[in-house]
Amino acid sequence: MNDCKISIDAPKIFLKGAGFPNTSFLPAWIYKVKITLKNSSDFPQLCSFSATMGNGIRYIKKLQLSGPDTNIYDSVNIVEPTQSVGNNNVIIFANNFTLSANSENILSLNTCLCDNLTEKSIENSGAKIPHNEKIFFYGHLINGENVDSCSYVTKACDYKIQVKCEDNKICKDDTTKFYIECCTGQYDMVRSVYVRSILDEGLEFIADSSNMEPRNIYTFDKKTILKWNVGSLQPCEVKKIGYKVNINEANLENGLMKKGSILKNKINSNCINNSTYTQCPSSCEYELLIE
Template sequence: MKECTISIDAPDKILKGAGIPDSSFVPSGIYNIKIKFSNTGENSKICSFSSTLGNGIRYLKNFSLEGPDESLKSKLIVVEPNALLGNNNCIIFANNFILSPGSTNVLSFNVALCDRYTTGSVENSGDKIPHKEKINFFAHLIEGENVDSCSASSSAHDYEMKVMCQEENIKPGETTKFYVHCCTGQYDVARSVYIRSILDDGLEFVADSCNLEPRNVYKFNGKTVIKWDVGTLQPSETRRIGYMVKLRSDFNKESGTMLRNKLNSNCINNSEYTQCPSSCSYSLRVINT
């Protein structure tokens, strides 16, 4: 069993928005990547690592380190796309740093995603990165003759929908409020945006509780379906919709039952004339006592 291991934690979704190269424009989506280093052995280890970020990923600095081994942070080198080296990806590496016995170190830094792939070492110069395209990250840790490798992937988005709720639990007769965030990337206009919310049987929409009046509300197979026409979103715009739901007073399923609010949305990317579907969900735990 390897004593020294490495892993990458990347966001599930990355909304496109990395600014124009060499500009001061603030990206519309800044995300955090974490690389974890572990040494489960009883002795210190001298290690080296390298990590290749996905094509289109821009490194935005802001390094931080949680853990005992400060030498790791001091030895970090970042190589961005460079014609002399012939690389299209951002590469982060460090050589000959020490991992303490029984230690865990977590390296964090910020990234954003360009709209187009990097080709010929020129950032944001290639084909457009498609909506929902996988962006892959790789890393390798070398300790003597041992090599540990890992990977992670994120999904690139022109448009994204997220849902939040005031509560995690709900009792019969109680109400809670959902917030749906519709977000566009930095580069494109999203038009004909619509949202559909499907509430599990037992959850009901509270009339006149929404800041945007639904187009229609109806029952289907015991579930409540709510539909909104959101309209057009400009680049880097976020539109928030809040609405209340109630758990029926006569709901009598056992405590711990999970009821889900399942949402899906779609829009048209105005520059590419392609659809950009997005989906998410939120589960409420029923508490009967």
């Protein structure tokens, strides 16, 4: 049994926008990637690890370590794409460090995503990364004869939609507010943006509560549908839509709502990239727990 494990965690979506290297212009969208190293045994273990970032991912400094084993931080090397090595990916590795007994250490680093793939070790030199392209991360932890491997998949996006809420738990007859954010990549202008919110039965939209009133409001399959025409977004722009809902048992067919029920607000959106003339669909959801 392998007592030492490695895992990689990153955002599910990376908005593109790292731009070209060797400039003072900061990326608009910076994301944190975490590499976790665990030793579940009762004894210290001598280990080595390597983690390969997805093609197009750039390291933006600020490497940090949380955990008991500071020797890991002193051992870490980061190799960015360079022709002398011949790598198209950022590689993070450390050799011959000790993981203390029953420990968990987390390396975290700031990253961003280029607009184009890296080819021949030259960042941002290849084909444009398409919207919704999968970006793959890989990690390996060596402990004697044992090797633990992991992978992680994220998506590159020109445009994304996300939803937040003032509450994650709510009582019957209470009111809360949702916030939808439409976001573009650093070099992508989009047009014909529409947003649709699908409220579960029991979630009632409060009229005149939005900073941008929906173009359409209707009911389908016992759910309330809200639609907005947002128009165009400039590169690196964020447009927000806020609106209130309340929990209304009268909307339920049997007039009852159980404690612990989950009500969802499902968001989907689409637009057209003004440079590539391609569609950029995006979706997300928010779950409200009934107390």
